[in-house]
Amino acid sequence: xxAKSIMDEIDMEFQELNAQVxxxxxxxxxxxxxxxxxxxxxxxxxxxxxxxxxITAAGVQVKDLEMGLLDFPCKVDGEIILLCWRLGEDAxxxxxxxxxxxxGRKPIDERIANAPGSE
Numbered sequence: 001x002x003a004k005s006i007m008d009e010i011d012m013e014f015q016e017l018n019a020q021v022x023x024x025x026x027x028x029x030x031x032x033x034x035x036x037x038x039x040x041x042x043x044x045x046x047x048x049x050x051x052x053x054x055i056t057a058a059g060v061q062v063k064d065l066e067m068g069l070l071d072f073p074c075k076v077d078g079e080i081i082l083l084c085w086r087l088g089e090d091a092x093x094x095x096x097x098x099x100x101x102x103x104g105r106k107p108i109d110e111r112i113a114n115a116p117g118s119e
Contacts, residue, residue, distance in 0.1 A: 001087070003048035005066055010041040069102060076115045083108070 017034070021027055048065075055062055061071040061082070068087025072081055082103050084094045094105040095112055 001065065001068055003044040003051065007041055007048070010037050012038060045098040063102065076112050081112070
């Protein structure tokens, strides 16, 4: 999420620069500064890709980067469900079916809490 924040910040800087150039009909810019910022953005993109690959390799599904929304597939009573966590939550306390998504979140109940392997 930090890498995404950096990318958004740099994108905003470039949008502002483009607007200034357009309004002024052109202008001189500090090429070194913007080349450095572009390189910083590219590093942030790579960090984000690496982090997403690592998370995905662990079997976790990144559902929404902006919200920090993650789903953890698990099997309960022979059915695949998704334990659901959002950035800022202290623990995984909700779940939903594969078809429902975030809008269908329900609190974890006894059946899920007591499923084998749910320590």
